[in-house]
Amino acid sequence: MNRTTRTTATLAALALLPALASAAQAAPPRMYHTVSHELAYLEAVQVDECQETHLWVSAAQGHYAGLHGPSNKQQGPSGVLVQVIDTCAELPDGPGTAAAEPGGDIVLEVQAQAMIGVSMDQQLTWARFVGTLEGTDQDGNPVSVHVDAAWSGVGPLEHTTGHANVRLDGGNVNSANNDWRRDATGVATVALDGQTLPGFSGDGVLERTKSHCIEIPKGKPSDEEFNPCFGFPG
Template sequence: MKRWLAVVAVLALAPLGAGPAAAAPNIYHTISSTHGGAYVAAEDGCELTEVFLSSSVAMYAAQPGPVNKQGLTSVFVRVTDTCGSVTAAAGGGGVLFEAEAMNMAKLVADPRLRNASVSTTMEGTDADGNPVTVELNATWTGTGELEHTTISNPDHFPDGNVVAVDNNLRRDAVAEVSVEVAGRSVSGTDEGASLELVKANCVEVARPGVEGFFPCFGFPG
């Protein structure tokens, strides 16, 4: 399960040195994207239940274009028999149950990342493709100092230029997570969780006559 996230700074960028005949720049804004991640594990005899959680809320916009608001929450649950006789490559135990689910539930977060929460009912599938319902409740409480970083990445390609700017906040947090799925319940604490907020923008300027130049999305043409 990946941790997601990435975001955009609302900063005005100067022209990238393109001549008057160059195409108009494409400008993409992550107005704000806040993400919380957590991992919890609980043991009951030989059964180890693990929960991998990611939740976010974001606002995106191209220029020109409308502002899009989006939440995204995903959870992956795995139950392992730690007493089972399997190879180390299988993780030290046989997998008894797996399920994953995702929906558009929004993380509710304090702008200074002092706390956040998400509660939702999610429809997903188990490892055999059978439908499952996941009940999720999670909270994050900030514990560390608020960290602030800025990143500016200008780059030049044969087909054009790009400048990406990030303005990031991060705070260490403690997450409390509770999940119910397929008759199984697990709850736990992640002392090493975190909350992150990114604001960013990415500006593309293609050279005259160039099409398909989208380095902001990983395709420099």
């Protein structure tokens, strides 16, 4: 299973701030604070003779704040991908006929996304996601996907930290993060336009990140163009 990467770059070392006094043209530092970002991921497959149905669920929510600014709680974005493969499909031989894809022929593929959040406990021992997401199939037809997924944490709770202080032409960026992660198992039921698919079970992961990122512009070439935390103005 492809493991999700750590999401947000993190927590700032405030010891760097006195350096601002030596730069008369420098703008005030810009700090972005991820109070908490939570993610639950599940990958599962059901096999019924020649039909394989693959499911991927990614459910998230976050709480963000800027320096001296209001905080913002965000539900989602969460997404689901359903893929049905005919493993017995064979394309006829002949001129102009493309070779069959390894593993079978995709007969249905639905992707959907919605701003719906995930519920998760502090120790990453469980998570729950329920919602209806609007998306499209491989032909662009609209499809409504209802998902009810639950995770149970297994194994140890992993905790890692990181920090970075980078000097750039336009200024400095200082960041640090706290990441928690636990492997999980998950079960899910999925309905496409009201038609319920067989139940799914598979492997997953639960994650939580807390972080800061501080941009300290020098004023050259311009403060507006110095956005290393996100690559765009935060």
